[in-house]
Amino acid sequence: MSDKDIDEHSGVDTTGHEWDGIKELNNPLPRWWVIVFYITIIWSVVYWVLMPSWPGITGYLKGTRNHSERENVTVQMAALDAERAESTQRLIAAPSLEAIESDPALHQFAMAAGASLFGDNCATCHGAGGQGFKGYPNLNDDAWLWGGSLDQIKHTITVGRRSLHPETTNTLMMAYGRDGLLTRDQINDLVDYVSFISGQAEETEAATRAAPLFASQCASCHGADGTGDQIQGAPNLTDAIWLFGGDRATLYETLWNGRAGVMPAWDERLSEEEIIALSVYVHSLGGGE
Amino acid sequence: MDKAAGTNASGGVERINVEPINSPENRTLYKAREAIYPKRVSGKYRRLKWVIMVLTLGVYYILPWVRWERGANEPDQAILVDFAGSRFYFFAIEIWPDELYYVTGLLILAALGLFLATALFGRIWCGYTCPQTVWTDLYIAVERMIEGDRNKRMKLDKAPWSTDKIMKKVSKHTIWILIGMATGGAWIFYFHDAPTIAAQFFKGQAPFTAYFYCALLTMTTYIFAGSMREQVCTYMCPWPRIQAALTDEDTLQVTYKKDRGEPRGPHKKGDSWDGRGDCVSCRACVAACPMGIDIREGAQLECINCALCIDACDDIMAKVDRPLSLIGYDTDANMARREAGEKPKFNYIRPRILVYSVMLVLVASVMSWTLFSRATVNLNVIRDRTPPFVKLSDGSVRNAYTVKIVNRDNVERTFLLDVKGPPEMVVSAAGDNFEENNHQVVVLDDSVRSIRLFVTLPPEALDKASLPISVTARDIATGEEALNPTTFITGGR
Numbered sequence: 002m003s004d005k006d007i008d009e010h011s012g013v014d015t016t017g018h019e020w021d022g023i024k025e026l027n028n029p030l031p032r033w034w035v036i037v038f039y040i041t042i043i044w045s046v047v048y049w050v051l052m053p054s055w056p057g058i059t060g061y062l063k064g065t066r067n068h069s070e071r072e073n074v075t076v077q078m079a080a081l082d083a084e085r086a087e088s089t090q091r092l093i094a095a096p097s098l099e100a101i102e103s104d105p106a107l108h109q110f111a112m113a114a115g116a117s118l119f120g121d122n123c124a125t126c127h128g129a130g131g132q133g134f135k136g137y138p139n140l141n142d143d144a145w146l147w148g149g150s151l152d153q154i155k156h157t158i159t160v161g162r163r164s165l166h167p168e169t170t171n172t173l174m175m176a177y178g179r180d181g182l183l184t185r186d187q188i189n190d191l192v193d194y195v196s197f198i199s200g201q202a203e204e205t206e207a208a209t210r211a212a213p214l215f216a217s218q219c220a221s222c223h224g225a226d227g228t229g230d231q232i233q234g235a236p237n238l239t240d241a242i243w244l245f246g247g248d249r250a251t252l253y254e255t256l257w258n259g260r261a262g263v264m265p266a267w268d269e270r271l272s273e274e275e276i277i278a279l280s281v282y283v284h285s286l287g288g289g290e
Numbered sequence: 291m292d293k294a295a296g297t298n299a300s301g302g303v304e305r306i307n308v309e310p311i312n313s314p315e316n317r318t319l320y321k322a323r324e325a326i327y328p329k330r331v332s333g334k335y336r337r338l339k340w341v342i343m344v345l346t347l348g349v350y351y352i353l354p355w356v357r358w359e360r361g362a363n364e365p366d367q368a369i370l371v372d373f374a375g376s377r378f379y380f381f382a383i384e385i386w387p388d389e390l391y392y393v394t395g396l397l398i399l400a401a402l403g404l405f406l407a408t409a410l411f412g413r414i415w416c417g418y419t420c421p422q423t424v425w426t427d428l429y430i431a432v433e434r435m436i437e438g439d440r441n442k443r444m445k446l447d448k449a450p451w452s453t454d455k456i457m458k459k460v461s462k463h464t465i466w467i468l469i470g471m472a473t474g475g476a477w478i479f480y481f482h483d484a485p486t487i488a489a490q491f492f493k494g495q496a497p498f499t500a501y502f503y504c505a506l507l508t509m510t511t512y513i514f515a516g517s518m519r520e521q522v523c524t525y526m527c528p529w530p531r532i533q534a535a536l537t538d539e540d541t542l543q544v545t546y547k548k549d550r551g552e553p554r555g556p557h558k559k560g561d562s563w564d565g566r567g568d569c570v571s572c573r574a575c576v577a578a579c580p581m582g583i584d585i586r587e588g589a590q591l592e593c594i595n596c597a598l599c600i601d602a603c604d605d606i607m608a609k610v611d612r613p614l615s616l617i618g619y620d621t622d623a624n625m626a627r628r629e630a631g632e633k634p635k636f637n638y639i640r641p642r643i644l645v646y647s648v649m650l651v652l653v654a655s656v657m658s659w660t661l662f663s664r665a666t667v668n669l670n671v672i673r674d675r676t677p678p679f680v681k682l683s684d685g686s687v688r689n690a691y692t693v694k695i696v697n698r699d700n701v702e703r704t705f706l707l708d709v710k711g712p713p714e715m716v717v718s719a720a721g722d723n724f725e726e727n728n729h730q731v732v733v734l735d736d737s738v739r740s741i742r743l744f745v746t747l748p749p750e751a752l753d754k755a756s757l758p759i760s761v762t763a764r765d766i767a768t769g770e771e772a773l774n775p776t777t778f779i780t781g782g783r
Contacts (some may be wrong), residue, residue, distance in 0.1 A: 037711075099720075102720070102721030104722060105732070107737070107738060108721045109739075112740070112742075128676060128677070129676045130674050130675070130676030130677050131673060132677030132680075133678075137614075139677070139680065141677055141680040141688075141690065142680045142681060142682055142683065142688075143682045143683055144683045236705075237683065239686045240682065240683030240684065241681060241682070241683055241684065242682070242683050281721075284720070285720035285721055285742055286690070286720075287680060287688060287690050287720065287742070287744050288680070288722070
């Protein structure tokens, strides 16, 4: 294109491209746009020099600012820890966990820390509000397998239950049916008996028949009156709360297959102050003893 | 005077060689901006504009340094937008983020005030107080001080580069950038304690955002007032479009009184004024216009009503010994009245004025009432949703509530929590020695306290699916109360 092809209507040069008599005008880009475009090119060169940019065989070009997001996160986390240091120190230094609960400021700190820890670590099994699921205890109610005092909750979180921790407790509900310890009929009688002592059914002949069986087979853990034993983690069979279910089918299943729910130990995953905060949080959910 | 560019059109008054570059016939849609070189004027409106410039800029620059005593734990800056502490301070008023509706109310008030002022006096906001106008005016004053008035500036821009030109341009842009920096600098003082952030700023210890916003406002001031100027008003601002709906034929606007001015034409000294208008076609009004228009073409979108053409014209009218105010504040209705031989009058009692006034008074009253009767205690009771209710071992049911007591006062206060519900209900709280304190809760000054409250109902009281209960927090010293009704979910039946 040596000759300029000026459009007669607008007085603007055309690109020479024509479609069915319609010509494309050759309006220049706005100057500010072109300037910004060149600035971005210059900026990209500056960015290569300053920031990590080119990948290499064994690593990458780090840039003069030696920028690293990973290190920044570490620094920010350390700064956050330093900011919280005073409160976390007070958590550890508190004479007892009860003392934390009766100090309003410290209690709120523990609750806030506990809530986020609970969401990250505990909610998967116990539910977002600690409401529990079948086999995973509800932490809001007042029935505790292993005790609901602040220190007992802290111990449970630290060593877990039936976990790999050496100090954990490994007692379990045996598989009476599957292992041939009791017959089908005996188990059916015991289901009647447990339904009776938990107030769900009238006393039946079968229940009366099962009373001595309960005393010999079950009372060592669940107690002679069936109210359970927190040392062995044996649930109270006379209250309204069931971990797996209190209906006949579930009771039969429990007796036949046994139960051995596991809670992992958290002492390696969480720090001392985190476990303290979590204990206070769980205790304050409502069920704490 | 304008000897170089002007042609002598008549005895005494010179005709200035100037084209209104933004008038409709001169402005095509696709055209680069042509520079406007507004000519210096003097007169009463120019003086008024200087006074308003000093006032508005003074308020903007000085206000963050004004102190206001609020007590030991509170900042003492009169106006402070404290993002870190999530508070907004305005003299005696302190609002929390949840009270942002006060700001909404303030904006509505400002809008109504603007509507009313515009309906009465046209674009006085644009002409006198808009930051774009004020800073552009300041930038033009600096430009004029360094490069001289209209003709000298035009000549300088056309001249080839020389030491003198470089010196002038460099010093002008330096002062412009310094003004821009003062603007951006003052801006950040509204968001931090001014003396502290000022010291930090110069030591290089201020937060990144402070430097960022300072740089941003420096840049916008420099670009908007330095090079974009009238384009901001014409192309970027929505207000010129809206104002057409707010003004009517009785609105006072900067007007060329064509009934008096036409037919226009050059006038020689000693000529008769019979059979002709007062306009001598000197174009002083066009030369003075910072928007590059000709006011004699009537009301235009571009006109910001800055009134500089009034001063320019009055100057000429005094010279040719005609009455002043050929261009002046006037209404379209008056122009029609004069043409019909009636007496002009300013009709300020109009339906839209009444509506705006009533609305303004109404909103202002509601605002002041809510502000003066603002509660210093708030209570939020949030019922747990996971789980909605908890069955206890004896068959009773418990609901948990997060109770937030908001103490907006600057003193520590003790509140008594009173829960009303079925008589069988048992109330307790997590930790805090709630029972021993007889349900009393201490809330620190200017803060929120959360309590986990438990309400338990025995099995015999659970005959409905849900029951209404209510929580009241009462200040035991002042008796001020906040009530929050909620429900109890029994989980059955």
